[in-house]
Amino acid sequence: MQNISSFQQVLEIVEALPLEEQAVLVNIIQQRLxxxxxxxxxxxxxxxxxxxxxxxxxxxSVVDLMRELDD
Structure with a gap:
């Protein structure tokens, strides 16, 4: 298990949780994001x-911007 990335380890841990806890975790992560x-x-x-x-x-205006870019 040492060769598995920490991200993959997290996914495996989350998948091992009951569905209700996975849903709560998703909600918490969405709120934090x-x-x-x-x-x-x-x-x-x-x-x-x-x-x-x-x-x-x-x-x-856009015209002003284009004029400034041309100068």
Whole structure:
């Protein structure tokens, strides 16, 4: 069993659980993933707000963007 990856070991352990416990585990993992995504989004929002406050954000239309890229 030493040659089996830790991920594979986890899968085998989970598969050995009763179905009810597997469902609870899936629910817990989904909640934690949602929370991690939420936290990552909040970090990106904070970074964007800082960039906006520091006047590091450009605003304009697609035409403005294309004009700037051509220059």
């Amino acid at each position: 949602r929370q991690q995504r939420r936290e990552a989004l909040l970090e990106r929002v904070a970074e964007s707000e800082q960039a906006y406050s520091a006047d590091q954000v450009h605003r304009g």
